[in-house]
Amino acid sequence: MTSNYTAMAVTLVIWIGLFLYLIVLDRKTKKLEEKK
Amino acid sequence: MTWVIVAAFIYPAPQQQIGDASRIFYFHVPQAWVAVLAFCFSLVGSINYLRKGTLVDDDRARVAAELGTLFCILATVTGSIFAKVTWHSFWNWDPRETSIFILLLIYGAYFALRSAIDGPEKRARLAAVYAIFAFVTVPFLIFVVPRVLPSLHPSDSIVNESGKITMSGATALIFFPSLAVFTALFVWIYTLGLRVSQRQRAITEEAMQ
Numbered sequence: 001m002t003s004n005y006t007a008m009a010v011t012l013v014i015w016i017g018l019f020l021y022l023i024v025l026d027r028k029t030k031k032l033e034e035k036k
Numbered sequence: 037m038t039w040v041i042v043a044a045f046i047y048p049a050p051q052q053q054i055g056d057a058s059r060i061f062y063f064h065v066p067q068a069w070v071a072v073l074a075f076c077f078s079l080v081g082s083i084n085y086l087r088k089g090t091l092v093d094d095d096r097a098r099v100a101a102e103l104g105t106l107f108c109i110l111a112t113v114t115g116s117i118f119a120k121v122t123w124h125s126f127w128n129w130d131p132r133e134t135s136i137f138i139l140l141l142i143y144g145a146y147f148a149l150r151s152a153i154d155g156p157e158k159r160a161r162l163a164a165v166y167a168i169f170a171f172v173t174v175p176f177l178i179f180v181v182p183r184v185l186p187s188l189h190p191s192d193s194i195v196n197e198s199g200k201i202t203m204s205g206a207t208a209l210i211f212f213p214s215l216a217v218f219t220a221l222f223v224w225i226y227t228l229g230l231r232v233s234q235r236q237r238a239i240t241e242e243a244m245q
Contacts, residue, residue, distance in 0.1 A: 005046075007045055012041055015038065015041060029228065
């Protein structure tokens with residue numbers, strides 16, 4: 001069961017990292033589009 | 037997605053025969069589904085490019101093919117981990133494994149073709165024709181070959197031969213939301229990729245004027 005929690009924690013960290021990266025990218029793209 | 041991850045690792049009891057490795061199912065199958073969906077988007081973009089000749093449709097086809105390949109690689113990696121635990125080898129040349137390998141080669145060649153051609157219009161036209169032919173193999177490799185040839189993959193883990201859902205309520209409660217969030221994630225990255233491509237194109241056009 002401990003390995004399940006480890007795998008879950010690693011997957012959550014990857015997911016949150018990807019989610020934050022996409023949000024930042026989304027904002028940067030929006031700013032570029034507004035500059036147009 | 038957070039719910040899917042937490043629930044997939046904690047909620048359902050481990051499957052009797054393969055234990056905790058069964059939890060990969062909640063990620064592996066949606067990734068494979070998104071790959072097929074993305075290749076379908078690529079086909080539509082390619083057809084639209086050939087009909088209308090607008091480079092935005094070429095961008096649509098390319099971004100979708102990129103994401104399809106990415107999710108195809110993810111499905112291959114998660115499938116290999118599952119294979120190692122269940123069948124004691126990362127790669128068994130099972131019909132599904134062979135099919136996904138051929139699919140990766142086909143779409144790898146798509147990007148090689150794109151990078152080898154100068155001129156956006158010529159590149160878009162040839163890539164669109166190639167993408168249409170590439171997609172013809174997708175239903176054959178994903179749906180036909182694994183069902184015709186004997187496979188290590190279970191054929192009734194989602195629906196049985198009569199089309200009835202075979203999974204338990206607890207499994208379905210995680211699997212279907214997982215399908216939905218992976219699809220939503222694909223749509224989000226796809227639209228983001230398109231917007232970035234359009235900005236890049238606008239910047240290039242401004243620089244050329």
